[in-house]
Amino acid sequence: MQNNPNNAIGVFDSGVGGLTVVRALMERLPFENIIYFGDTARVPYGVKSVETIAHYTREIAEFLLQKEVKLLIIACNTMASVASQVVKDLSPVPVLDVIDAGALGAIAATSRKQVGVIGTPTTINSNAYARAIHQYEPDVRIFSQACPLFVPLVEEGWLDHQVTRLTAQEYLKPVLAQDIDTLVLGCTHYPLLKPLLQEVVGPGVKLVDSAEAMAEETAALLGDLNLANPQRGRPDYQFYVTDVPLRFQTIGERFLGRTLSNVHVVKW
Numbered sequence: 581m582q583n584n585p586n587n588a589i590g591v592f593d594s595g596v597g598g599l600t601v602v603r604a605l606m607e608r609l610p611f612e613n614i615i616y617f618g619d620t621a622r623v624p625y626g627v628k629s630v631e632t633i634a635h636y637t638r639e640i641a642e643f644l645l646q647k648e649v650k651l652l653i654i655a656c657n658t659m660a661s662v663a664s665q666v667v668k669d670l671s672p673v674p675v676l677d678v679i680d681a682g683a684l685g686a687i688a689a690t691s692r693k694q695v696g697v698i699g700t701p702t703t704i705n706s707n708a709y710a711r712a713i714h715q716y717e718p719d720v721r722i723f724s725q726a727c728p729l730f731v732p733l734v735e736e737g738w739l740d741h742q743v744t745r746l747t748a749q750e751y752l753k754p755v756l757a758q759d760i761d762t763l764v765l766g767c768t769h770y771p772l773l774k775p776l777l778q779e780v781v782g783p784g785v786k787l788v789d790s791a792e793a794m795a796e797e798t799a800a801l802l803g804d805l806n807l808a809n810p811q812r813g814r815p816d817y818q819f820y821v822t823d824v825p826l827r828f829q830t831i832g833e834r835f836l837g838r839t840l841s842n843v844h845v846v847k848w
Contacts, residue, residue, distance in 0.1 A: 583650050583673055585807045588613035588816070589798065590649030592640045595623035596828065597731075597768035598655030599835035600791040601678065604771075605653075606817075606838075608795035609802070611809045613816045615647050617846075621823035624731075625658045626702040637663040641670060643820070643846070649673065650807050653794065657699055657767050661708035674805070676797055678790045679703075682764050683712035685793030686720070689786040690762040693720045696755040696785075699766030701726040709766055723758045727751045727767075734769040735831050740776055748773070748780045756781060764788045772835065819843045 589609075591602055595618050602616050617640050619625075625633050637659045641652060652675045654660045654667060660677035668675045686695050686709075697709040704726040713720050730751075733744045755763070763785050765771060771789045778787055802808040809815075819842055821828070832840040 583805075583807060584648070585650065585809055586613070586811060587648050587650035588615045588818070589651050589653060590615050590617070590644035590647065591653045591655050592617040592619075592644060592659075593656040593768060594619050594625040594636075594658060595656075596620065596832050596835055599832055599840075600768045600771045601653065601655040601794050602817075603835065603837050604789075604791040604795035605798060606815075608792075608799055609808075611812055611815055612802075613809065615644060615649060615818045615820070617644055617820045618822075620821045620825055620828065625656065626700045630662045633659060634663040634666050638666055638670065639848070641667045645671060645673070651676065651798070651801070653798065654678065655768055655791075655794070657703040657708075657790075661703050661706035674801060676794065676801065678768065678794050679708050679712050679766070681793040681797045682766060682788055682790035683709060683716060684797065685788040685790065686713055686762055686764045687717045689788050690720065692759075692761045693717070694758060694760045694762070695720055695722050696752075696758070696760040696763040697722060697724045697766050698727045698730075698751065698755070698763065698770065699724075700731065701728055703766055709764060721758075723755050723760060725751055725755045727770075730773065731767065731769045734772050735827075737830075737834065739772050744773065745776060745780065748777055752777075752780055756785075760785060762786045762788060765790060817842060820846050822846055822848065
């Protein structure tokens with residue numbers, strides 16, 4: 581299959597969280613067309629079995645490949661932690677995932693090789709970040725912490741709320757006790773908490789935003805493969821979801837940082 585530079589980048593996630601990755605891509609690669617797929621009817625994935633997650637991930641990847649995307653980005657940490665190989669095995673186009681991007685970002689950021697990782701319980705229990713980081717840099721010490729309350733707090737819009745601050749202080753206490761110099765935000769919801777988290781961890785700890793890291797890795801890959809869109813016109817953004825839940829528009833626009841239009845509902 582001839583991969584066409586004019587084709588869109590396909591980005592997918594279990595819900596709306598991956599829109600932080602889309603936002604980072606829009607800022608870093610302003611001429612690229614993007615097709616986003618959020619499985620809003622079946623979110624959250626974090627409580628589902630590995631087999632179910634792999635099955636859903638395959639379905640979504642196949643849907644985007646039918647749209648002739650030139651690149652697939654797994655923007656969901658849960659999907660990436662258990663099913664990235666499934667997508668790589670079936671995809672004729674390159675596949676990137678947020679965990680790998682976050683791991684590379686952590687290695688670039690750390691000076692003392694003391695890295696904290698925060699994420700959902702599924703992502704943390706899968707140990708995917710530790711594996712990815714150690715694959716590149718075996719002697720980095722990693723301290724992981726699940727932060728299950730962050731996702732609902734972000735979706736509630738409590739980005740600078742006292743409750744969120746106290747929750748962050750509580751979650752990060754054991755990680756900060758390990759004298760980390762870098763903290764990986766291992767969930768696509770967490771970039772919205774970046775200002776608050778930076779205050780909690782202090783100026784001595786670098787935050788690695790896996791959405792930004794993903795945009796950098798995408799830009800580098802498109803350059804290497806000569807797949808960057810040569811057109812300098814207004815890009816086309818399309819959003820596919822499996823349900824339009826209550827507050828979808830509000831939450832989606834908060835994540836995207838702009839108006840959410842061209843939303844299509846897919847019925848399996």
